[in-house]
Amino acid sequence: MIYTFKLQNEIFKVHLEEEGQLSEIEIDDKKFPVEFKRVDDNLYSLIIEDRSFAVGILKRGKTIEVYLNGELYEFEATSSRDIKTAAAGAAEGIQEIKSPMPSSVVKVLKGLGEAVKEGESVIVVEAMKMESELKSPIAGKVKEVNVEPGNAVESGTVLLVISSEE
Amino acid sequence: MFEKILVANRGEIAVRIIRACKELRVSTVAVYSDADRSSLHVSMADEAFHIGPPAPGESYLVMEKIIDAAKRSRAEAIHPGYGFLSENAAFAGMCESEGIVFIGPTAQSIRLMGDKITARKIALKAKVPLVPGTDGAVTxxxxxxxxxxxxxxxxxxxxxxxxxxxxxxxxxxxxxxxxxxxxxxxxxxxxxxxxxxxxxYIERPRHIEIQVIGDSHGKVLHLFERECSIQRRHQKVIEEAPSGFISAKTRKQMGEMALRLAKAVKYRGAGTVEFIMDQKENFYFLEMNTRVQVEHPVTEMVTGLDIVKWMIRTAAGQKLPFKQSDIKMNGHSIECRIYAEVPEQNFMPAPGRVEYIRAPSGPGIRNDSSVYSGFEVTPHYDPMISKLIVWAGDRTEAIDKMRAALDEYIVLGVKTNIGFLTRLFKEAEFGRAEIDTGYIERHPELLKAQLADLEPALAAAALGMRNATREVEEPAAQTRSNWKSFARRLAVSRSQAL
Incomplete structure (x- = not known):
C-alpha cells in the first residue's frame, strides 16, 4: 500500500508492506523494517532497526497527527489527484490562510485583489478574548476572501487565499 | 480545623486545594459552570453545586452564587484559589460579614495591596525600594x-x-x-x-518574587524567592526556586523587605511580593499578590512546606509552629506551564478536545493538572493543561530532569507548547540562567518546531493510516454484542457441565 503525505508543503511517499508483526517501510528508495505495537489508546511503540520510539498517533479527517519526541507532525494524507493540485499550487504559489482554531473574525486587513507582502498580516481573528493576526507566508495578491468580520469559523476554515501569480 | 471548605475555583488549582483538604480530613464542596460538569474538581469533591453558564461573569465571578452555595452546603470557609475572586476585597468582606472564613488575608489587607498607589505608599513607608522616578507629572x-x-x-x-x-x-x-x-x-x-x-529604565529586567506566609497571631515568615523571568504575553511560563542569579546577600535583603511589607498590612495566609531586578541585582517593588500563586509548587518542593495546607491551617486560626531560621531551601525546583496554544502564532490559545494525554512520572516529578484523555479545553477559561514541576539537587540537574520529563509527555488532540519548552530547556543561555523578561522575544528560533525524526514519524503515519482504514473496514467485528457472545459461551459451558 502506498500512502502519500504532505507536511509543510513537502510531499512524501511511503510504501508499506506487511508480513505478520513486521512491516516494511520504503521512503525515497530507502527500505527498513518496522515493528509496530499499540500499547494504549493512541500510544504506539515502534521499533525500527533496534531503535525504539514511543509515538502518539491521532487521525482526524485527512490529517494524521504524529506526536514524537515532544514535536507534533501534522501529516495531510493526500490522494494522487490532491498531489497534482498541490504541486500545481506550489508552483503557482497559492496559499490558503486557514483558521488555526475555532474563532471569530475581527477584521479582514486585506481586501480582494490587494497586494500582500511576505509575512504581512492579512486577517485578525479572536479566540479566548485574545486577538491574533494571521500572516501571509508569501508575497502576492488576495485571490479570495471567504469571511467577513463577526463570522464564527471552525478550525481549518479557509479564510483567505493568497496567490503569488500576477 | 474546618469540617467543610468550599473551593471557589476550577481547573488544576481546585484539584490542588481539594487534595490538601482530603489530607487534612476536611470535606470539600466544588462549584461548577455548565462548561465544567465533566471537570475533575467536580468528581473529586464530596459535594458539587452548579453555579451557572460558562462565562466567568455569570458563574465563578458571581459573589452571591458562591456565598449561596457555601451557605446551602454549610461550608465554614471558602478557598478562592487564584484568579476569579481571589483578590477581590469586596468578596473577602462579604465572606467576613456572612460569617464564612475567607482563606486568605483580610479584606483590609487585600484592599491596601490591591490599590497600586496605596501599595506604593506602604512600600515607601516600609523602606522597600521602588523603581526610581518622579512623584507624578513634571514640567x-x-x-x-x-x-x-x-x-x-x-x-x-x-x-x-x-x-x-x-x-x-x-x-x-x-x-x-x-x-x-x-x-x-x-x-x-x-x-x-x-x-x-x-x-x-530597567534594562533586561528579571522578575523575582518572595513567597510569604502569615498567621493571625502576628507572625509572618518568608519562604525565599522564585524567579519567573521567562514570560510570554506578560504571563509567566517558567518559574524556578531558587533564582539562578541572585547572591545570598540579595536573597536575605529581599526576604527582609518582603516581610516588612507583609507586616505593614498584618498579612495572613500566603502571599507574594513581586520585584523587578536589573542585571546588577538592584531590585524594586512591583506589587503584592494577596493569594496563592500559580507557581507556588516550586517553593513547596525546595522548602518541603505545603503552602495550600498552611493557608487552610492559618485561616482556621492555627499558629505557624516554626520560625524563620527553621525554613531552609534544599535543591532546585523548576515549573513549566503546559498550555494548549501555538507558539509559532504568538502563543495563540488552541482550545479543543484532548484526545489522549500521558503525563510523565518518576522521582522528583510532579504534574499538577486537571486534564484527562477526553477532556475539553474550552475557550471560556485559561487554556492551561498542566504545571509540570521537577525537583533535583541543583539547577543543571533540574533542567535535565525537566527535559527528560517533557520527553515523556504526550498530548494529542490540541496543540501545545511542549515542543517549544523542550527546545528552551536545551538552550545555552537559559542553562546559564542568563534570562530576563525579554528572553522569548530574543529567541524566536525556539518558536519553530524541529521536525527532525521524519522517518519514524512517516512510518508511524503510514501505520496509523492503515490501522484507521482497518477499523472502518471491520464494522462487523464491532457490532458483535459482547453480551450475546458471553451468553453463548455460558450456554456452551453449561451444556458441557451437563
Missing part, C-alpha cells in the same frame, strides 16, 4: 533635572497612558529634550493630556 523645567537625578537610561511615560503610547526611552542627556517633546505630543494626541512622568 519641562523640572524634567531634565529629574532625569539626571534618576540616572540614565530613563523612560518618559504619559501620565494618562497605557499601551506604549507617549513612551520614550532616553539613554543620553542630550537626547532628552527632543524625546520629551515627542512624548508630550504623542500623549496629547492619544489621551488629550500631555502630562508625563519620568522613571528609571
Amino acid at each position: 519641562d523645567v523640572e524634567a531634565g533635572g529629574a532625569a539626571k537625578k534618576i540616572g540614565y537610561p530613563v523612560m518618559i511615560k504619559a501620565s494618562a497612558g497605557g499601551g506604549g503610547k507617549g513612551m520614550r526611552l532616553v539613554r543620553k542627556a542630550k537626547e532628552f529634550s527632543a524625546a520629551l517633546g515627542m512624548a508630550r505630543s504623542e500623549a496629547h494626541g492619544a489621551f488629550g493630556d500631555d502630562s508625563v512622568y519620568i522613571e528609571k
Whole structure:
C-alpha cells in the first residue's frame, strides 16, 4: 500500500508492506523494517532497526497527527489527484490562510485583489478574548476572501487565499 | 480545623486545594459552570453545586452564587484559589460579614495591596525600594533635572497612558529634550493630556518574587524567592526556586523587605511580593499578590512546606509552629506551564478536545493538572493543561530532569507548547540562567518546531493510516454484542457441565 503525505508543503511517499508483526517501510528508495505495537489508546511503540520510539498517533479527517519526541507532525494524507493540485499550487504559489482554531473574525486587513507582502498580516481573528493576526507566508495578491468580520469559523476554515501569480 | 471548605475555583488549582483538604480530613464542596460538569474538581469533591453558564461573569465571578452555595452546603470557609475572586476585597468582606472564613488575608489587607498607589505608599513607608522616578507629572523645567537625578537610561511615560503610547526611552542627556517633546505630543494626541512622568529604565529586567506566609497571631515568615523571568504575553511560563542569579546577600535583603511589607498590612495566609531586578541585582517593588500563586509548587518542593495546607491551617486560626531560621531551601525546583496554544502564532490559545494525554512520572516529578484523555479545553477559561514541576539537587540537574520529563509527555488532540519548552530547556543561555523578561522575544528560533525524526514519524503515519482504514473496514467485528457472545459461551459451558 502506498500512502502519500504532505507536511509543510513537502510531499512524501511511503510504501508499506506487511508480513505478520513486521512491516516494511520504503521512503525515497530507502527500505527498513518496522515493528509496530499499540500499547494504549493512541500510544504506539515502534521499533525500527533496534531503535525504539514511543509515538502518539491521532487521525482526524485527512490529517494524521504524529506526536514524537515532544514535536507534533501534522501529516495531510493526500490522494494522487490532491498531489497534482498541490504541486500545481506550489508552483503557482497559492496559499490558503486557514483558521488555526475555532474563532471569530475581527477584521479582514486585506481586501480582494490587494497586494500582500511576505509575512504581512492579512486577517485578525479572536479566540479566548485574545486577538491574533494571521500572516501571509508569501508575497502576492488576495485571490479570495471567504469571511467577513463577526463570522464564527471552525478550525481549518479557509479564510483567505493568497496567490503569488500576477 | 474546618469540617467543610468550599473551593471557589476550577481547573488544576481546585484539584490542588481539594487534595490538601482530603489530607487534612476536611470535606470539600466544588462549584461548577455548565462548561465544567465533566471537570475533575467536580468528581473529586464530596459535594458539587452548579453555579451557572460558562462565562466567568455569570458563574465563578458571581459573589452571591458562591456565598449561596457555601451557605446551602454549610461550608465554614471558602478557598478562592487564584484568579476569579481571589483578590477581590469586596468578596473577602462579604465572606467576613456572612460569617464564612475567607482563606486568605483580610479584606483590609487585600484592599491596601490591591490599590497600586496605596501599595506604593506602604512600600515607601516600609523602606522597600521602588523603581526610581518622579512623584507624578513634571514640567519641562523640572524634567531634565529629574532625569539626571534618576540616572540614565530613563523612560518618559504619559501620565494618562497605557499601551506604549507617549513612551520614550532616553539613554543620553542630550537626547532628552527632543524625546520629551515627542512624548508630550504623542500623549496629547492619544489621551488629550500631555502630562508625563519620568522613571528609571530597567534594562533586561528579571522578575523575582518572595513567597510569604502569615498567621493571625502576628507572625509572618518568608519562604525565599522564585524567579519567573521567562514570560510570554506578560504571563509567566517558567518559574524556578531558587533564582539562578541572585547572591545570598540579595536573597536575605529581599526576604527582609518582603516581610516588612507583609507586616505593614498584618498579612495572613500566603502571599507574594513581586520585584523587578536589573542585571546588577538592584531590585524594586512591583506589587503584592494577596493569594496563592500559580507557581507556588516550586517553593513547596525546595522548602518541603505545603503552602495550600498552611493557608487552610492559618485561616482556621492555627499558629505557624516554626520560625524563620527553621525554613531552609534544599535543591532546585523548576515549573513549566503546559498550555494548549501555538507558539509559532504568538502563543495563540488552541482550545479543543484532548484526545489522549500521558503525563510523565518518576522521582522528583510532579504534574499538577486537571486534564484527562477526553477532556475539553474550552475557550471560556485559561487554556492551561498542566504545571509540570521537577525537583533535583541543583539547577543543571533540574533542567535535565525537566527535559527528560517533557520527553515523556504526550498530548494529542490540541496543540501545545511542549515542543517549544523542550527546545528552551536545551538552550545555552537559559542553562546559564542568563534570562530576563525579554528572553522569548530574543529567541524566536525556539518558536519553530524541529521536525527532525521524519522517518519514524512517516512510518508511524503510514501505520496509523492503515490501522484507521482497518477499523472502518471491520464494522462487523464491532457490532458483535459482547453480551450475546458471553451468553453463548455460558450456554456452551453449561451444556458441557451437563
